[in-house]
Amino acid sequence: MLxxxxxxxxxxxxxxCLISRQSSADTLRRCSSSATASSQxxxxxxxxxxxxxxxxxxYTSQPAARISIDRxxxxxxxxxxxxxxxxxxxxxxxxxxxxxRGGPISVAEYMEEVLINPKAxxxxxxxxxxxxxxxxxxxxxxxxxxxxxxxxxxxxWEQMGQPDKVNLVELGPGRGTLMADLLRGTSKFEKFxxxxxxxxxxxxxxLKKIQKLTLKCEDEDENTATTxxxxxxxxxxxxxxxxxxLPTIIIAHEFYDALPVHQFQKASRGWCEKMIDxxxxxxxxxxxxxxxxxATLYLLKRCKWAQTEELSxxxxxEICPKAMDLTQNIAERISSDGxxxxxxxxxxxxxxxxxxxxIRKHKFVNMLDDPGSADLSAYVDFPAIKHSAEEVSEDVxxxxxxxxxxFLGNLGINFRVESLLQNCTEEQAESLRTGYWRLVGEGEAxxxxxxxxxxxxxxxxxxxxxxxxxxxxGTPVPFH
Ligand code: SAH
Numbered sequence: 001m002l003x004x005x006x007x008x009x010x011x012x013x014x015x016x017c018l019i020s021r022q023s024s025a026d027t028l029r030r031c032s033s034s035a036t037a038s039s040q041x042x043x044x045x046x047x048x049x050x051x052x053x054x055x056x057x058x059y060t061s062q063p064a065a066r067i068s069i070d071r072x073x074x075x076x077x078x079x080x081x082x083x084x085x086x087x088x089x090x091x092x093x094x095x096x097x098x099x100x101r102g103g104p105i106s107v108a109e110y111m112e113e114v115l116i117n118p119k120a121x122x123x124x125x126x127x128x129x130x131x132x133x134x135x136x137x138x139x140x141x142x143x144x145x146x147x148x149x150x151x152x153x154x155x156x157w158e159q160m161g162q163p164d165k166v167n168l169v170e171l172g173p174g175r176g177t178l179m180a181d182l183l184r185g186t187s188k189f190e191k192f193x194x195x196x197x198x199x200x201x202x203x204x205x206x207l208k209k210i211q212k213l214t215l216k217c218e219d220e221d222e223n224t225a226t227t228x229x230x231x232x233x234x235x236x237x238x239x240x241x242x243x244x245x246l247p248t249i250i251i252a253h254e255f256y257d258a259l260p261v262h263q264f265q266k267a268s269r270g271w272c273e274k275m276i277d278x279x280x281x282x283x284x285x286x287x288x289x290x291x292x293x294x295a296t297l298y299l300l301k302r303c304k305w306a307q308t309e310e311l312s313x314x315x316x317x318e319i320c321p322k323a324m325d326l327t328q329n330i331a332e333r334i335s336s337d338g339x340x341x342x343x344x345x346x347x348x349x350x351x352x353x354x355x356x357x358x359i360r361k362h363k364f365v366n367m368l369d370d371p372g373s374a375d376l377s378a379y380v381d382f383p384a385i386k387h388s389a390e391e392v393s394e395d396v397x398x399x400x401x402x403x404x405x406x407f408l409g410n411l412g413i414n415f416r417v418e419s420l421l422q423n424c425t426e427e428q429a430e431s432l433r434t435g436y437w438r439l440v441g442e443g444e445a446x447x448x449x450x451x452x453x454x455x456x457x458x459x460x461x462x463x464x465x466x467x468x469x470x471x472x473x474g475t476p477v478p479f480h
Contacts, residue, residue, distance in 0.1 A: 088120065088370070088371075088372060088373075089119060089120045090113070090114070090117055090119075090120040090121075090371055090372040091370075091371060091372075093113065093117065093119075093120070094110065094113055094114075094276075094284070094371065095278055097109075097113070098276070098277060098278055099278075103275075103277075104275035104276055104277035104287055104289075105275060105276050106262055106273060106274075106275055106276070106293065106295060107260075107261065107262060107263045107273075107274050107275070107276060107286075107356065108260035108261055108262045108295065108320075108321075108322075109260070109276075110276040110284075110371070111260040111261065111356070111376050111378075112260040113371075114367075114371040114372055114376055115258055115260075115375075115376055116203045116204070117372070120372050121203075121204075121372060122372050122373070122374065122375055122376070123203065123204040123206075123207065123258075124203070124204050124205065124206065125204075125205075125206050126206055127175065127206065127207070127210055128375060129174055129175055133361075134359055134360055134361055134362065134374065134375050135359050135362060135375055136362075137174060137253070137254050138253065138254075138344075138404075138438075138439055138459065138463070139174070139175075139177040139178035139181065139253065140174075140175065140177055141435050141438045141439060141459075142431075142432070142435030142436065142438070142439055143181045143184075143185075144181075144408075144413055144416050144417060144420070144432075144435065144436065144439065145178065145181070145408070145439055146177060146178040146179070146180065146181025146182045146185065147181050147182070147184075147185035147416060148407075148408050148411045148412075148413050148416070149178060149181075149182055149251060149253070149342065149344075150181065150182035150183070150185040150186045151185070151186075151411050151412065151477075152342055152411060152476070152477065152478075153168065153182065153186075153249050153251070153342075154186055154189060154192050155476065155477045156249055156339070156340050156469070156473065156476050156477075157192055157195065157249065159473045159474055159476065160247050160338060160339060160473055162191060162192075162195075163195060163246075163247050163338075164195055165195055165197065165246050165247075166195045166196055166197065166246060166247050166248065166249060166339070167197050167199055167242060167243070167246045167247070167248040167249070167337075167339075168196045168197065168198050168199070168248075168249050168251075169198075169199045169200075169201065169239065169242055169248060169249070169250045169251070170198070170199070170200055170201065170250075170251045170252075170253075171201045171239065171250065171251070171252040171255040171326075172201065172202065172252065172253075172254065172255035172258060173200045173201075173202055173207070173211050174207060174211075174254070175207065175210050175211065175214055176200070176207075176210060176211030176212075176213075176214035176215050177214060178251070178253055179198065179200070179211075179214075179215060180214045180215055182251075183215070183227065183229070183231065187229065193229065193231060194230075196231050197231075197232050197234075197246065198227075198231055198232065198233040198234070199233075199234055199235075199236060199242045200233065200234070200235050200236070201235075201236050201237070201238060201239055201242075202235055202236075202237075203237060208235055211235075212225055215227050215233060216228050217233055222235075223235045223236070239326065239329050239330065239333070240329065244333065244336065244337055245337065246337060247337055247338040247339040248333055248334065248337050248338070248339040249339050249340060249341075249342075250330055250333075250334075250339070250340070250341035250342070251341075251342050252341065252342070252343045252344070252345070253344045253345070254344070254345055254346075254377075255343075255345070256320070256323050256326075256343060256345045256347070256380045256385070257345050257346060257347070257377040257378055257379070257380055258375075258376075258377055259320050259322040259323045259326070260320070260322055261318045261319065261320045261352075261356055261378040262293075262295040262298070262299070262318070262319050262320075262321065263316065263317075263318050263354065263356065264299055264316065264317045264318075264319070265288060265315065265316050266314070266315045266316070267288060271296070271299060271317070272288040272289050272290070273288070273289040273292075273293040273295060273296070274286050274287075274288060274289075275287050275288070275289050275293075276368070283368070284368040284371075285368070286368075295319065295321060298319050298321040298324065299317065299319055301324075302317070302319045302324075302351065302381070302384055303317075305383060305384065305387045306350075306351050306383075310350060310351055311351070314351065314353055315353075316353045316354040317351060317352070317353060318352040318353065318354060318355060318356065318378055318379070318381070319352075319381070319384070320378070320380075320381060320384070323380070323381070323384065323385060323388075324384055324385075324388040325388075327384075327385045327388040327389050327468070328388050328389070328391070328392040330389070330468060331388070331389035331390075331392045331393045331396045331468055332392055332393060334393075334395075334396050334468060334469065334470050335392075335393035335395040335396050335470060338470045338472060338473070339469075339470060339473070340467055340468060340469035340470060340473060340476055341467065341468045341469075342465065342466075342467050342476075343380075343385060343465070343466045343467075343468070344404060344407070344463060344464070344465045344466075345380040345463065345464065346379060346380065346459075346462050346463050346464070347379045347380030347381060347382055347401075347464055348379050348380075348381065348382065348464075349382050349383065349401050349464065350381075350383060351381060351383070351384075352378065352379045352380075352381045355378050355379035356376065356377075356378045357376070357377060357378070358374040358375065358376050359374055359375045359377070360373055360374035360375070380464075382400070382401040382464055382466055385398070385466060385468075386398040386466070389468045395470060395471055395472075396468050396469065396470055396471065397468075397469055397470075397471050397475075398466065398467070398468050398469075399466065399467040399468075399469065399475065399476060399479035400464065400465055400466035400467060400479055401464035401465060401466045402464065402465055402466075402478075402479065403460060403461045403463070403464060403465075404439065404440065404459060404460050404461070404462075404463035404464065404465060405439075405440040405441070405442070405458075405460030405461055406465075406478070407465040407478060408439055408440050408460075409440060410477070410478030411477065411478055413436070413439065413440060417432055417433075417436045420432055421433075433447070434448075434456045437456050437458055438456045438457065438458060438459055439458075439459060439460065440458065440460040441456070441457075441458025441459075441460050442458045442460050442461045443457065443458055444456070444457060444458075445457075445458065467479055
């Protein structure tokens with residue numbers, strides 16, 4: 001089956017030398033047991049709406065006159081207490097925001113609290129990845145993913161004229177696996193690795209610790225360290241904290257899907273924002289806002305970028321203002337400092353309708369049930385990223401989205417897998433083949449002979465890649 005993808009590798013011929021130089025046996029990271037053990041991880045598929053989601057008409061009275069959030073509860077607070085003794089800290093916190101705000105909160109505010117609340121957010125206190133965790137990502141599936149992203153970064157660095165110093169920024173590095181594989185894969189190209197100042201943008205103290213272990217870093221202080229090979233690494237909470245002035249390469253893999261989304265639903269009075277409220281029975285429920293909310297400004301902006309025909313079919317729209325703002329920061333930085341950004345995520349080459357999903361222990365669950373114990377993620381709206389970048393700077397060009405299969409295939413993943421297969425045990429070979437399928441395949445792996453419920457599912461077309469690059473750099477591989 002691997003041969004099916006070999007034809008895709010025209011650009012890879014040019015970089016074959018680079019890829020085969022990575023190929024000695026000692027560069028086989030590990031036999032990725034998590035790849036098979038959790039092959040049914042529900043990555044990138046659309047979640048069904050939670051069964052008990054209901055829309056209330058309680059908030060539907062006034063016409064859309066001005067932009068404000070609904071505070072109708074202020075003058076008429078519910079008599080019952082929202083808290084039940086069994087509520088978790090995060091549930092108590094969410095209910096108290098709703099109570100003291102005097103009305104429901106947006107889905108985006110709910111999502112942000114659930115994922116990154118500093119005390120109890122989903123990402124904050126634990127390792128959520130792999131077979132034992134809640135979901136699995138491409139860098140955890142196979143070392144080849146980080147290695148191919150390394151090929152991309154090195155090619156861009158070459159197009160930038162091989163600068164002596166470069167900021168290599170990763171947004172949301174998870175366990176740090178992608179960065180470790182990128183560094184190991186490019187380690188023979190000393191001029192490149194010596195140029196790197198690595199910056200990790202991470203909100204989770206627990207994952208930050210794991211990233212330091214994965215990169216085998218010696219701590220200097222809480223936020224700075226050096227890898228064993230002497231590359232400086234620093235940690236920040238936001239991209240704005242990364243020093244400016246150096247050409248910059250930014251990697252965002254499965255970061256955008258964790259940014260909070262606002263959801264809108266078409267009602268008789270126009271687009272209404274879906275809000276999270278507490279029902280009489282003290283459970284969370286979804287209601288519609290009676291008036292335009294602040295996020296409506298972003299909805300209007302997003303709709304201007306869409307075709308009337310595309311919009312007329314939709315009953316629901318999801319928008320991500322944080323993704324639009326982040327993209328503008330990225331584009332401004334690349335425009336002033338040079339370089340480029342690579343965004344890989346599951347998403348659509350079009351407006352997103354209704355994709356927010358909750359995943360716990362590799363299964364879809366109701367997003368309102370036990371918040372903080374399940375991941376929340378949404379499809380990435382790639383055209384919104386493209387328009388946001390283009391709106392802010394004429395010095396950057398946006399490429400893609402292309403499928404992950406196209407991206408990895410044209411960078412030469414087939415050569416990489418073949419060279420790794422030449423020097424490995426049978427168990428490692430099995431894991432490499434499975435990992436390869438999951439990264440570039442589509443649907444169920446036809447070669448699979450193991451248990452049905454563990455059939456590897458390809459992520460090759462569900463995941464898309466987009467690049468934002470300073471025009472001086474020309475077209476990045478493999479977006480030609
Ligand atoms: N890129 C990794 C992990 C993806 S999960 C991989 O592919 O395996 C999302 C990552 O982004 C986690 O590391 C999470 O802690 C981090 N994250 C989520 N929201 C964030 C935010 N607002 N700011 C910084 N990091 C965030």
